[in-house]
Amino acid sequence: MLTIDALRAWGANVDEGLTRCCGNEAFYLRLAGMAAQDGNFARLEEALGAEDYSAAFEAAHALKGVLANLALTPWLAPVSEMTELLRGRQKADCAALLSEARRQRDAFVALCKG
Amino acid sequence: MTLYGKRYARLNKRLALVVDDEAVNREMLGFILQDDYDILPAGDGREAMRLLRERGADISVLLLDLLMPVMSGFDVLHEMRTLEAARDIPVIVLTSEARAEVECLKLGAVDFIKKPYNAPEAVLARVNRVVELFEDRQLIEAAENDPLTGLYNRAFFYEYAGQRDRQLSDCEMDAVALDIDRFRLLNEMNGRAYGDRVLRAIGGVLAGFAGEHDGLAARCGSDLFYLYCRHQESYEPLRRRLGQVLDELSDAVRIRVRFGVYPAADKEMEMEHRFDRAKAACDAIRDDYKQCVNVYSDELHAREVYAERLMNDMGEAIASGQFCVYYQPKFNIRGEEPVLCSAEALVRWRHPELGFISPGVFIPLFEQNGLISQLERHIWERAAAQMREWKDRFGVSIPVSVNVSRIDLYDPNLGQWFAGLMEKYALSPGEYWLEITESAYTEDTAQLLAMVSALREAGFKVEMDDFGSGYSSLNMLFMMPVDALKLDMKFVQNIEKSGKNREIIRVLMNLAGCLGVPTIVEGVEEQEQVDMLKSAGCDIIQGYYFSRPLPPEEFERFIKGGKEEC
Structure with a gap:
């Protein structure tokens, strides 16, 4: 089960995320759990695989918004960088960033599963 | 819910439409606003438009993400402009894209909330400020404007016309009154909805004309309009423009709009008085169907003064026996x-x-x-x-x-x-x-x-x-x-000149006979005449x-x- 401490230990800026949720830990953790289910990461991987950079940008941009609001910093950082790389909606080398983002996403999902 | 209903909702909660394709963002924003707002969530622009159509009158504010699948926030801003129910709803755009701000403002958004969101208190305060400013503006507009045509009402028209005098102190201005002939009959014969369309059409033309000539327009009675604008040598172009618009409403119904003009109005004179003169000129051609535009003249002024004198003197005339029977x-x-x-x-x-x-x-x-x-x-x-x-x-x-x-x-x-x-x-x-x-x-x-x-x-x-x-x-x-x-x-x-009249008199005598009255x-x-009337049965x-x-x-x-x- 996801906890505040686990998120903090993983590197999330829990205080910032909690502030946006008016200090309500249960609400924050519920939203964080929803982020684990977010389909945008899968869409991002798929779009990059298909070299559809426009779709890739939209997925990265949407995911970035969610992760930023929740302050899930370790996962947010590579996604933010990818969003900027893809902003021109043209071919970009995102392999390393995607790999890092996948690693952080997996770590976060593992936290959620407790 | 009316504007006043929305305001009354403050005692309970206003309704905010939150449009974002990301559930996390929607829920977080809803959570931030929940003390002051009931939340209506939508996951894309199309759903937002549906909710605007169905519940637009109840919605106090729209919080709109820009990049969404199905229909973007930009498209919503575009489409909202044509939706009557959504016209009075302020839009706050949710974005991390600073460069989108100018385009959104052009499309009618009134403010922005940055993503990731700032402190909840700041977000809530920002939304409340927008809503309250918007509602206050609407209250002022409702007080100033005729709801049917959107033109000023009489009281505010005089006030703003006075301001216009101060702004354009060297400019000659005309006071113009416009009246629709027999508007009550027009309403009765064609229905109130048609009458309202006529009034809106006239209002639209006058608003356009006023805008082109540093002017203002008002609806000051059921079918009475006032226009205050730069002096015109002729009002024929405006009369023609009105005629075209009214002809487009119906080929079958002929509508006569009378103009009374008090030209290059004396700015020392009270505004109401200037328009009294324009209206007097307008009323003076009520029965003259050959003339649609009448300019206030010295002769008309003399007639008005004379009429005023008679009205003032009537009471004394009765008391002192000036009226004879x-x-x-x-x-x-x-x-x-x-x-x-x-x-x-x-x-x-x-x-x-x-x-x-x-x-x-x-x-x-x-x-x-x-x-x-x-x-x-x-x-x-x-x-x-x-x-x-x-x-x-x-x-x-x-x-x-x-x-x-x-x-x-x-x-x-x-x-x-x-x-x-x-x-x-x-x-x-x-x-x-x-x-x-x-x-x-x-x-x-x-x-x-x-x-x-x-x-x-x-x-x-x-x-x-x-x-x-x-x-x-x-x-x-x-x-x-x-x-x-x-x-x-x-x-x-x-009677002697016209055979037709003689026949009409015979018919009327017969009609009276049928009714059994003399x-x-x-x-x-x-x-x-006596001989003819006698033979006709008078x-x-x-x-x-x-x-x-x-x-x-x-x-x-x-x-x-x-x-x-x-």
């Missing part, structure tokens, strides 16, 4: 010799400074502003007193008819008033005739029918005056109880052929002559 005899022509049968009481005004004033001048004026009731009651009483005197002195009863204006027929106490008069002078209602002009019968039929019926039941005799000059339908004639038809003298004036023709001057004649209207002492010669057969 003249009597014009009516003769029964059915027998071999004409026989005096009654008289019409007619008012005359001998003003100590202005001299003799024609009733054709002061009666229409007093009818317009309601003063006629006071004058008529005075005349009615004078006539009753005269009848009493003749009865006492000569021992005969000469029935006298008095004129009753349309406005008097709306007085629910009229019957009681006449009954009191009969009692006071010991007269019977059967010898006191009431002349009601035909045009009175075309408005508020039910009420008039009730009043005329009540008067007849009380014993008074009712003549339909000016019959044939107005618009009475045959149906109306059969419904409305009358005791005599009195023909308009205009028919008689051309006919009276007034304005008869020539022997030929019963009673009034006119200069027998006598002009006479003061009571002169009228008495007819009584003394022993010709009466009442």
Whole structure:
């Protein structure tokens, strides 16, 4: 089960995320759990695989918004960088960033599963 | 929910439409706003548009993400502009894209909330500020504007027109009044919705014209518009533009808009006064169908001043006996010799400074502003007193008819008033005739029918005056109880010249015969007219052929002559 401490230990800026949720830990953790289910990461991987950079940008941009609001910093950082790389909606080398983002996403999902 | 409803919602909660394709973002924003707002969530632009269409009137604010699948926030901003229900909803864009701000502002967004969100208190305060500013603006607009046309209402129009004078102090400005001919009939015949479309169309043209000429426009009555704008040499272009727009509404309905212009208005004069003059110019061409634009002139000014003088002097004139009652005899022509049968009481005004004033001048004026009731009651009483005197002195009863204006027929106490008069002078209602002009019968039929019926039941005799000059339908004639038809003298004036008029008179005599009431023709001057009317079956004649209207002492010669057969 996801906890505040686990998120903090993983590197999330829990205080910032909690502030946006008016200090309500249960609400924050519920939203964080929803982020684990977010389909945008899968869409991002798929779009990059298909070299559809426009779709890739939209997925990265949407995911970035969610992760930023929740302050899930370790996962947010590579996604933010990818969003900027893809902003021109043209071919970009995102392999390393995607790999890092996948690693952080997996770590976060593992936290959620407790 | 109305604007006031939205404001009232403050006591409960307002409704915020939160549009974001990310559930996390929607929920977080909803959580931040939840103390002050009920949240209506939407996952894309299309769903947002559906909710705007269905619940737009209830929604106080729209919080809109830009990049969304199906339909983007940009597309929502575009489409909202054409949606009436969404026009009054402020939009706050949710974005991390600073560069999108300019485009969003151009499309009508009023503010932005950055992603990731700032502190919840800051977000909530920002949303509340936008909503309150917007609602305040709407309240001000609602107070300033006519809701149908969006133009200013009268009070704010004068205020802003005064401001315009200060801003354009060196510029000559025109005060213009516009009025739709017979708008009430237009509404009745084509429906209120059509009338509203006409008003909106005129409002749209005037707003456009005002915008092009540093002006302002207002709707100041049901069909009265005011325009204050830079001086124009001619209002023909505006008249043509209005005509085109109104023609587009309907090929079948012809609408006449009258213009009254007080040009290069004197800026020392009060704004209301300037528009009074424009309206006076507009009213002056009410019956002149060849003219649509009338410019206020010295002549019109002199007429207005004269009319004002008459209105001011009326009370004193009654008190000091300046109004005289003249009597014009009516003769029964059915027998071999004409026989005096009654008289019409007619008012005359001998003003100590202005001299003799024609009733054709002061009666229409007093009818317009309601003063006629006071004058008529005075005349009615004078006539009753005269009848009493003749009865006492000569021992005969000469029935006298008095004129009753349309406005008097709306007085629910009229019957009681006449009954009191009969009692006071010991007269019977059967010898006191009431002349009601035909045009009175075309408005508020039910009420008039009730009043005329009540008067007849009380014993008074009712003549339909000016019959044939107005618009009475045959149906109306059969419904409305009358005791005599009195023909308009205009028919008689051309009687020798026009064969058609002669035929019309025969038809009207026959019509009266069908109704079982006598006919009276007034304005008869020539022997030929008398002969023709007699052969057509006319019963009673009034006119200069027998006598002009006479003061009571002169009228008495007819009584003394022993010709009466009442």
